[in-house]
Each structure stands twice: as C-alpha cells, then as structure tokens.
Amino acid sequence: MISPVFAVGELDGLFRWLNELLVSIGLPQPWQDVIMYAALSATVFGLLALIALFLVWWERKIAAHIQQRFGPMRVGWHGWYQTVMDALKLLQKEDIRVATRDKVVFFWAPVICFVAAFSAYVCMPFGRGLIVADLNIGILYIMAVTTFTVISLLMAGWGSNNKYALLGGMRSAAQVISYEVPMVVSLLAVILYVGSLSMVDIVESQSGWFNWFIFRVPFGPIAFVTYTVAAIAEANRTPFDIPEAEQELVAGYNVEYSGMKFAMFFLAEFINMFTVSAIAATVFLGGWNGPWLPSWVWFMGKTLSMVFLLMLVRWTYPRLRVDQLMEFAWKFLVPVTFANLILAGILKYLGYWE
Amino acid sequence: MDLISHIKNLLLGLGIAGKHLGRHAITIQYPEQRYDIPEGSRGIVVLLSDKETGELNCTACELCMRACPTAAIRIDSHRDENKRKVLDQFIVDNALCCFCGLCEEACNFSALKMATKYEFSTLDKDDLTWDVKKLQEVGLDVDYVDTRKKKKPKPAKPVSDKQASTEPAAPAKDNTETAAEEKPPVADETVADKPADTATEAADTPVAEPQPQPATDVTTPTEPTEEKPPPSPEAPTETPVEKAIPKTEDKKEGDQTDASA
Amino acid sequence: MAELRTEEFLVNMGPHHPSTHGVCRLILTMDGEKVVAIEPVIGYLHRAIEKICENRTYPQCTPLMDRFEYVTAMATEHVYALAVEKLAGLEVPERAEYLRVIMVELNRIASHLIFWGVTAMDVGAYTPFLYGLREREDIMDLFEITCGQRLTYNYIRIGGVSKDIPPEFVPKCREFVKMMWSKFSDYEGLLNGNPIFLGRMKDIGVLTPEAAIAYGASGPVLRASGVKYDVRRNDPYSVYDKFDFEIPTQPNGDCYDRFIQRLDEMKESLKIIEQALDNLPEGDIKCKVKPKLKPPEGEVYSRIESARGEMGVYIRSDGTTKPMRVKLRGSSYNHLMLVPEISTDVLIADVVAIFATLDIIMPEVDR
Numbered sequence: 001m002i003s004p005v006f007a008v009g010e011l012d013g014l015f016r017w018l019n020e021l022l023v024s025i026g027l028p029q030p031w032q033d034v035i036m037y038a039a040l041s042a043t044v045f046g047l048l049a050l051i052a053l054f055l056v057w058w059e060r061k062i063a064a065h066i067q068q069r070f071g072p073m074r075v076g077w078h079g080w081y082q083t084v085m086d087a088l089k090l091l092q093k094e095d096i097r098v099a100t101r102d103k104v105v106f107f108w109a110p111v112i113c114f115v116a117a118f119s120a121y122v123c124m125p126f127g128r129g130l131i132v133a134d135l136n137i138g139i140l141y142i143m144a145v146t147t148f149t150v151i152s153l154l155m156a157g158w159g160s161n162n163k164y165a166l167l168g169g170m171r172s173a174a175q176v177i178s179y180e181v182p183m184v185v186s187l188l189a190v191i192l193y194v195g196s197l198s199m200v201d202i203v204e205s206q207s208g209w210f211n212w213f214i215f216r217v218p219f220g221p222i223a224f225v226t227y228t229v230a231a232i233a234e235a236n237r238t239p240f241d242i243p244e245a246e247q248e249l250v251a252g253y254n255v256e257y258s259g260m261k262f263a264m265f266f267l268a269e270f271i272n273m274f275t276v277s278a279i280a281a282t283v284f285l286g287g288w289n290g291p292w293l294p295s296w297v298w299f300m301g302k303t304l305s306m307v308f309l310l311m312l313v314r315w316t317y318p319r320l321r322v323d324q325l326m327e328f329a330w331k332f333l334v335p336v337t338f339a340n341l342i343l344a345g346i347l348k349y350l351g352y353w354e
Numbered sequence: 355m356d357l358i359s360h361i362k363n364l365l366l367g368l369g370i371a372g373k374h375l376g377r378h379a380i381t382i383q384y385p386e387q388r389y390d391i392p393e394g395s396r397g398i399v400v401l402l403s404d405k406e407t408g409e410l411n412c413t414a415c416e417l418c419m420r421a422c423p424t425a426a427i428r429i430d431s432h433r434d435e436n437k438r439k440v441l442d443q444f445i446v447d448n449a450l451c452c453f454c455g456l457c458e459e460a461c462n463f464s465a466l467k468m469a470t471k472y473e474f475s476t477l478d479k480d481d482l483t484w485d486v487k488k489l490q491e492v493g494l495d496v497d498y499v500d501t502r503k504k505k506k507p508k509p510a511k512p513v514s515d516k517q518a519s520t521e522p523a524a525p526a527k528d529n530t531e532t533a534a535e536e537k538p539p540v541a542d543e544t545v546a547d548k549p550a551d552t553a554t555e556a557a558d559t560p561v562a563e564p565q566p567q568p569a570t571d572v573t574t575p576t577e578p579t580e581e582k583p584p585p586s587p588e589a590p591t592e593t594p595v596e597k598a599i600p601k602t603e604d605k606k607e608g609d610q611t612d613a614s615a
Numbered sequence: 616m617a618e619l620r621t622e623e624f625l626v627n628m629g630p631h632h633p634s635t636h637g638v639c640r641l642i643l644t645m646d647g648e649k650v651v652a653i654e655p656v657i658g659y660l661h662r663a664i665e666k667i668c669e670n671r672t673y674p675q676c677t678p679l680m681d682r683f684e685y686v687t688a689m690a691t692e693h694v695y696a697l698a699v700e701k702l703a704g705l706e707v708p709e710r711a712e713y714l715r716v717i718m719v720e721l722n723r724i725a726s727h728l729i730f731w732g733v734t735a736m737d738v739g740a741y742t743p744f745l746y747g748l749r750e751r752e753d754i755m756d757l758f759e760i761t762c763g764q765r766l767t768y769n770y771i772r773i774g775g776v777s778k779d780i781p782p783e784f785v786p787k788c789r790e791f792v793k794m795m796w797s798k799f800s801d802y803e804g805l806l807n808g809n810p811i812f813l814g815r816m817k818d819i820g821v822l823t824p825e826a827a828i829a830y831g832a833s834g835p836v837l838r839a840s841g842v843k844y845d846v847r848r849n850d851p852y853s854v855y856d857k858f859d860f861e862i863p864t865q866p867n868g869d870c871y872d873r874f875i876q877r878l879d880e881m882k883e884s885l886k887i888i889e890q891a892l893d894n895l896p897e898g899d900i901k902c903k904v905k906p907k908l909k910p911p912e913g914e915v916y917s918r919i920e921s922a923r924g925e926m927g928v929y930i931r932s933d934g935t936t937k938p939m940r941v942k943l944r945g946s947s948y949n950h951l952m953l954v955p956e957i958s959t960d961v962l963i964a965d966v967v968a969i970f971a972t973l974d975i976i977m978p979e980v981d982r
Binding site: 063066067068069163164167170171238239241242245246247248249250315316317318319320321322323324 | 624626632633634645647648735736737738739740741742745746749805806809811812814815962963964965967
Binding site: 062064065066067068069070073312313315316317 | 364367368370371372374375376377378379380381383
C-alpha cells in the first residue's frame with residue numbers, strides 16, 4: 001500500500017489527526033484507507049479547482065493587458081473572483097439539451113473530460129513530499145489518463161448531433177492522437193536518461209545547481225521545445241486549437257453545451273493546460289528543486305511561467321489549418337523527437353553528463 | 355535558412371505582444387471614467403429655453419419636423435386668437451432618431467440642439483419617446499449660442515391674419531414668442547385636428563411648406579396629409595420659402611464660427 | 616464487410632457565424648473537412664435603402680448613405696454628393712473638396728485597420744484586432760471633433776461639407792499621421808512574416824487577373840491580382856488629380872497579397888492626407904444649395920474608389936425634390952460572388968480566410 005506523505009506543516013498535521021481519529025474509532029483498515037484517500041482527493045480537487053479558476057482569470061487579464069485593455073475589473077480587486085462568479089452563474093443556468101442528442105454520450109462526455117483532467121494529479125509532485133501517490137509508472141500514468149480527454153471530446157462532438165461539433169470532435173481526435181506521439185517521445189528522452197518513470201525520481205535526479213534537463217544535456221532544449229509545442233496542441237490551445245476554432249467551427253465540440261456542462265469542459269481545458277505545464281516544469285525545469293524558497297513555491301513558479309508562455313503564444317499567433325497541423329506533427333515533430341531520442345540513447349550509452 | 359527565419363519571426367511576434375503587456379490600458383472604465391465628448395458632438399436632441407425668460411425658443415415652425423429623414427420629430431400646435439402658432443407638444447422618438455443633425459441645422463430659432471448627452475437607455479421602448487417637458491428639462495443645462503434676433507420682441511400688436519401670412523419668418527417668430535409668454539401652451543386642440551389644420555391654413559403659415567411628410571413609409575401622426583395636398587398652395591408659399599433660404603445659410607455660418615472659436 | 620458509405624453533408628455557415636462579417640450565409644457542401652461547393656445566400660441585411668431614398672428629399676438621403684456601407688461612411692456620402700452635384704450642376708468649393716479627400720482617406724485607413732484586425736482574427740490571432748481598433752479610435756476622434764459623430768457622420772453634404780474643421784484638427788491629424796507611420800513596424804512584425812500566417816494565407820484563394828476582371832472585382836482585391844486600376848487615378852474625381860501617390864499592386868492575387876495590399880494602401884492614404892493637409896486652401900466649405908433642391912430631369916452615375924473598391928451611385932431625377940430612382944453599387948457584392956469562384960479545393964478554414972481577405976461587408980451587399 002502506498003501511503004500518502006504530506007510534509008507541509010498544517011496540512012500534514014491535519015491528515016495525521018484524521019488518521020488517528022479513524023484509528024481511534026476502530027474502523028477496519030480498508031475503510032480507513034478509503035476515507036483517507038477521499039480526504040486527499042478532496043484536497044487536491046479543491047486546490048485544482050482554485051487553480052483553474054485562477055488561470056481563467058489570469059488568462060483574461062493577460063489577454064487584456066496584451067491588448068491594452070483592463071479585463072475583468074468589477075468583482076473584487078482587479079476582478080479577482082470574477083471567475084468564481086462566472087462559475088456560479090453557469091451553475092444556475094439552464095442546462096439546454098438538444099432534442100436530437102445521443103443522450104448517454106452527450107451526458108458523459110463532460111464528465112469524462114473533467115475526470116480525466118483531474119486524475120492526472122494523482123502522481124503530480126507539487127513539492128517535496130507533496131504527492132498523492134508516487135506511482136512507479138507515474139509519467140506513463142499521467143500520459144495515459146490525459147489522453148482520455150480525446151474520447152470525451154469525440155463523444156461530445158458525436159453526442160451533440162451537430163455538424164460543427166462533429167467536425168470539432170473529429171479534429172480533436174486526429175490532433176490529440178497525433179501530438180501524443182511527439183509529446184511522449186520527447187519525454188522519453190528524459191525518461192531514458194533518468195531510467196525511471198516515477199515523477200519523484202525524475203525530479204530528484206535534477207537536484208542541484210543547473211541540473212535541470214533543459215540545461216544539463218544537449219538533447220534537453222530540443223526535447224523541451226518539441227514537448228512544449230506538442231503540449232500546446234495537447235491542451236487544445238491556439239495555435240493548435242482547431243477542435244474549437246471559433247472562426248471556423250463556432251465553438252467546435254462544445255457548441256451545444258451550456259450551463260455546468262460547458263463549465264466542466266472549460267475548467268478541464270484550463271486544468272489540462274496546467275497539467276502540461278506542470279509536466280514540463282517537472283521533467284525539464286527541475287520540478288520542485290530550487291534554492292531558498294519552499295519546494296512548492298518553486299514548482300508553482302515554474303509551472304505558472306510555462307502557463308504564461310502558453311498564454312502569450314495563445315494571444316499572439318494565428319491558428320494552423322487542420323492539414324498543416326497534421327503535417328507539422330508527422331513530418332516535423334515526430335522525426336525531430338525520434339532523432340532526439342536516439343541522441344539521448346547514444347549519450348546515455350556513452351555515459352556522458354552523468 | 356527557412357527554419358531560422360521562421361523562428362525569428364515567431365519570436366518577433368511574441369516580442370511585440372509582450373511589449374504591449376506592460377503598457378497602460380487605453381480603454382476606460384465607463385461609468386466611473388468618462389470619455390470627453392467634444393463640443394459639437396451630436397447626441398440626444400433637446401429643446402432649448404431662452405436664457406432670460408426660461409421659455410422655450412421653439413416657434414412650432416415645423417422646419418425640423420420636415421427636415422427629419424426618419425420622422426422622429428412630431429410637433430403639435432394650434433392657433434391662438436391672433437392666429438399665432440402656439441406649441442402644444444413636441445415629441446422626439448429617440449428610437450427613430452438617427453442623429454444626423456439635420457433638424458439642428460434646419461432650425462432658425464436656436465430652438466433645438468443635439469446636445470453632447472448620450473445616456474438614455476431604458477428598459478421600456480416607450481420611455482424613449484420624449485415629450486416637450488422632458489426635452490426642455492434635459493436641455494436646461496445645455497449651453498448654446500443664441501442666433502435669434504437680439505432685440506426683444508415688440509409688444510404684441512394685433513396683426514391681421516392676412517398680413518401675417520405675407521410676412522416672412524422673423525415677425526412670425528416674434529408673435530409666437532409673445533403669445534407663448536402670455537399663455538402657456540395648452541393642448542386645447544387635439545392631435546386629430548392637426549392635419550386638417552395644416553391643410554387648410556398652409557397658405558397662411560409663413561414658413562410652413564405644404565410639402566407632405568418626407569417619411570412616407572414611416573407611420574407618423576400626419577399620415578393623413580399623405581393624400582397630396584392641393585398643389586395650389588405651393589405657389590403662394592414659394593416666396594416666403596425662398597426668403598428663408600439665405601437665413602438658413604447665415605445661421606449656419608454663424609454656428610460654425612462659434613463652434614470653432 | 617459491407618462497404619462503408621460516405622456522403623457529403625451541408626453546413627450552414629451563417630447567417631449567425633463568427634466569421635461571416637455580418638449576416639451572410641454560406642451553404643457549404645462538405646466532404647469531411649474539404650469544401651466541395653459554396654453557395655452564398657444574401658439578403659439578411661436588406662434594408663431597402665434604395666427604395667427609401669425614393670421617398671426622401673435629396674439632402675435627407677445623405678444619412679441613409681451612411682448606412683449603406685458604414686465602415687467607410689465618408690466614401691458613401693462622397694459618392695452620393697458627387698452624383699447629386701453632377702446632376703444639379705453645383706460647383707463645390709476647393710476647400711470642401713480637400714476636406715472631403717482628407718476625411719475619405721482617413722476613413723479608408725480606418726476601414727483597412729478593421730480589415731487588418733479582422734483578418735488576423737479570422738485566422739485565429741486575436742490581438743491584432745484590438746491594435747487595429749486602437750488606431751481606428753484616433754481616427755474616430757478626429758471625425759468626432761469635426762462633424763460630431765463617430766460612425767454615421769452625415770458630414771459630406773451636397774455642395775460641400777457640413778462644418779469646417781476646428782482649428783485643432785490639423786495638428787491632431789498630423790500627429791495621427793505621424794503615429795500611424797510608426798505603427799507599421801508592429802503591424803508587419805506581428806503577422807507578415809509569421810510562418811503560421813504565411814501558411815494560412817499563401818497560395819490560398821488565388822484570384823487570377825482575368826477572373827477578377829470578369830467578375831467585376833475592383834479596389835484592393837483587383838489590385839492584389841496585379842491589375843493596376845484605381846478610380847482615383849483612372850477616372851479622377853474630386854481633387855485626386857492633384858496628389859502624388861502610388862497605386863500599389865501585388866503579383867499573385869492570393870490571400871496574402873490581398874492582406875499586404877491593404878497595408879500598402881494605408882501608406883498611400885497617409886501620403887495623400889499629408890499632401891492634402893499641406894495644401895489645404897482657405898475658402899468656403901459649401902456652395903449655395905437650396906434646401907428644396909430640385910435637380911433637373913436626367914440621370915447620372917458617379918463612382919469613387921472606396922476602401923473596398925469601386926463604389927457607384929446612379930440617380931435618376933424627375934425634376935422633383937426626391938430622386939426617382941437611386942441605385943447603389945457596392946463592390947462587396949461582386950467580391951462575394953468571387954467566393955465560390957476562388958474557393959476550389961479548399962478546407963473550411965480557407966473559406967474563412969478567403970472571405971476575410973475579400974473584405975466583404977454585408978450591408979454593402981444587401982443594401
């Protein structure tokens with residue numbers, strides 16, 4: 001049994017207290033675990049929901065400032081809880097269901113999207129010891145779970161019984177599956193070097209001054225760039241946001257969704273963006289490693305820098321066309337990442353930069 | 355090499371976007387901050403009052419009504435015992451108004467102006483139709499240049515209706531003004547009477563042209579006049595109209611110099 | 616295993632769609648992502664402007680002209696005023712003509728700025744749109760201090776212009792011109808060399824000069840195909856023969872060329888404005904026009920170069936105060952008919968780019 005280890009003062013005390021309480025009331029062991037994990041999940045879930053709401057606000061602010069506007073300003077200081085209010089508004093809104101929808105598929109699509117986006121955080125190291133479960137196949141698990149998103153998008157596109165949505169769903173299936181390859185292969189270069197799939201192992205191998213993979217090894221920067229490009233595509237963001245290309249497909253797969261179902265897609269999109277940034281921070285930028293500051297500050301700082309980069313790109317570049325997108329993935333990114341992987345293998349074999 | 359120049363261009367774009375990130379916003383927070391509306395901006399139509407007496411400048415000459423391309427203005431008036439026109443009602447339908455400013459230019463008496471006000475949103479479309487009271491009230495604090503004749507109106511002398519009809523616009527204004535002073539506008543003649551009034555007395559009105567309402571496809575209260583008024587009154591009124599033309603021009607020139615000063 | 620059945624399907628792009636610039640409806644026959652056939656459906660913005668004009672006196676038609684093509688309303692007023700002046704035989708003072716030219720050219724820049732931003736937005740880059748509008752606001756401010764309105768100006772009247780420019784106009788306008796020249800580096804840096812943008816625009820929707828002429832294309836669309844034709848040069852009206860400016864053309868006629876063409880034309884317009892400000896004569900701004908204008912019987916057609924191409928007004932007068940027939944020619948109508956012509960073997964995303972670079976504005980099509 002993998003036991004959760006939380007090492008931040010208050011939170012850790014809280015979990016210890018909960019554990020002792022469960023033991024003292026004499027619950028059987030499996031039930032203790034269930035309750036402990038539920039409490040953990042609730043914590044991570046709450047944290048991520050907050051992050052997602054923050055990211056929505058942040059994106060709006062960044063977009064506004066790039067465009068010399070104010071962005072949200074009304075609700076709170078510089079509109080800081082605008083997105084909370086928006087979420088509450090979406091909760092209250094009527095859930096419009098198309099008459100011709102495929103009932104089951106239409107209902108489950110946002111749920112799967114939401115769950116897939118959140119379950120990646122089971123083995124995301126937020127800081128030293130701040131991990132729900134340090135799976136030995138950590139990064140593989142994250143990649144596998146986030147790919148579930150594509151099924152939900154396809155379901156949303158199909159279930160809506162709308163041509164725009166269908167086109168969006170088909171596009172997202174093609175796109176996410178294509179970009180999964182360069183994304184995983186560019187990560188593989190690092191994994192090969194570390195020799196472990198565990199997120200904690202990857203981070204710990206980068207401890208020390210300038211031991212981050214982006215600086216340490218020659219294949220690091222290339223892998224980082226290819227990963228970032230693939231990650232933007234994976235998170236369905238401009239310039240690779242063709243599944244929901246507003247000017248072509250109105251809103252793509254979520255065109256028929258409204259109310260809370262739409263909010264689930266929307267939040268999941270931002271969670272995905274945070275996920276890919278967190279992976280980049282963990283694998284290439286040294287994760288929680290860093291001097292002086294607490295480990296989780298370093299992790300959040302690096303991740304949010306990545307998010308910022310993604311947002312800047314989002315508001316600057318035009319969108320690729322669907323065929324150019326596929327061409328770029330298969331004719332450029334895949335060869336480059338594979339060449340990079342071979343380079344990493346050779347370097348590993350020769351034993352340089354150990 | 356293509357790839358390098360592409361990357362350079364991509365970074366250049368990012369740089370330009372990033373450069374703007376630190377700049378100050380050019381938009382304003384509307385209800386708190388306000389845009390400075392330049393003088394002469396065309397906003398809501400308001401009726402102007404005399405700066406001294408507080409009476410409306412309007413003489414019910416209906417020039418603005420005729421100039422309006424969307425028939426947003428409706429004027430109801432009646433004749434008092436001296437056959438002078440008395441303004442009963444002046445209605446502007448702001449929902450129809452297209453803010454072209456033709457009414458303002460047509461007016462010879464500084465009676466109405468497109469003020470620099472622009473906020474009149476309501477929840478009810480009917481609230482956009484403003485009557486004379488509301489128009490006067492909104493126009494009270496509007497500054498304007500009085501281009502009317504400076505001399506005070508002569509004491510009301512009994513003018514025979516035949517004389518009045520041959521006289522050009524200016525005396526008619528004086529008459530109506532004094533009439534307005536004596537007697538507040540009372541709606542003693544109903545709206546329904548009005549078309550008949552216009553049709554029969556068109557020849558007597560100095561500035562009125564027996565032209566049918568320009569906006570024939572928009573429902574107006576003067577719709578009945580659509581049945582072509584007899585062409586005969588047009589000939590006699592031709593003279594006063596011709597006289598009114600240089601007046602319009604003069605007034606306009608004056609306006610411009612004032613605005614630019 | 617039974618053979619898979621595939622079929623083409625119809626997609627209604629519009630009338631409510633983010634990238635149809637108003638209420639155009641394109642019926643797309645699609646084979647997957649490929650567009651097999653396009654059929655534009657127009658008429659959703661029909662306001663019967665031509666018919667309403669028949670019930671308005673000549674001066675009253677000017678505000679209507681603002682609504683004909685509201686992105687370059689000055690040009691619409693200009694062409695109408697030119698037509699009525701030709702019909703009534705009015706001599707317009709030179710100062711008025713210069714003011715008209717300044718306003719129309721400013722409005723052309725405003726329109727091209729919107730084009731620049733909207734085209735970028737249609738291919739997915741959101742930020743340029745705001746930059747374009749930012750500069751356009753300055754132009755609107757110039758218009759507001761001059762004529763009191765920001766969109767529907769009613770400034771260029773029959774016989775001249777409605778008001779003289781205020782004294783602060785000339786320095787402000789010069790300031791704007793100077794500022795505008797400095798903005799082009801940003802504009803070009805943001806998109807012109809961007810490989811994604813190039814990929815979306817290059818060799819898409821190629822319009823050959825022959826097809827352009829056959830379809831009656833005009834303005835930047837025609838010039839982007841390499842045909843050096845500009846009404847300002849080929850049939851000078853107003854005082855355009857006194858200015859020194861280039862007619863830029865592009866070689867290929869694809870979306871990218873049409874995009875660059877507008878940027879080039881903005882620069883030429885700035886040159887014209889500079890010259891007009893330098894040579895602005897003193898004098899009257901309006902000739903004497905009777906309020907009850909009764910042009911003699913007859914018919915007239917006048918044309919100008921608006922931001923979108925050749926814009927024309929045909930008026931037939933029966934000697935009364937109201938025109939007997941008014942016909943407006945908007946170049947967007949011809950350009951809309953080009954969409955099916957040049958959209959061969961394209962994807963849905965290309966249709967958006969083609970539609971955007973033709974700079975079609977629906978009120979001009981539907982009138």
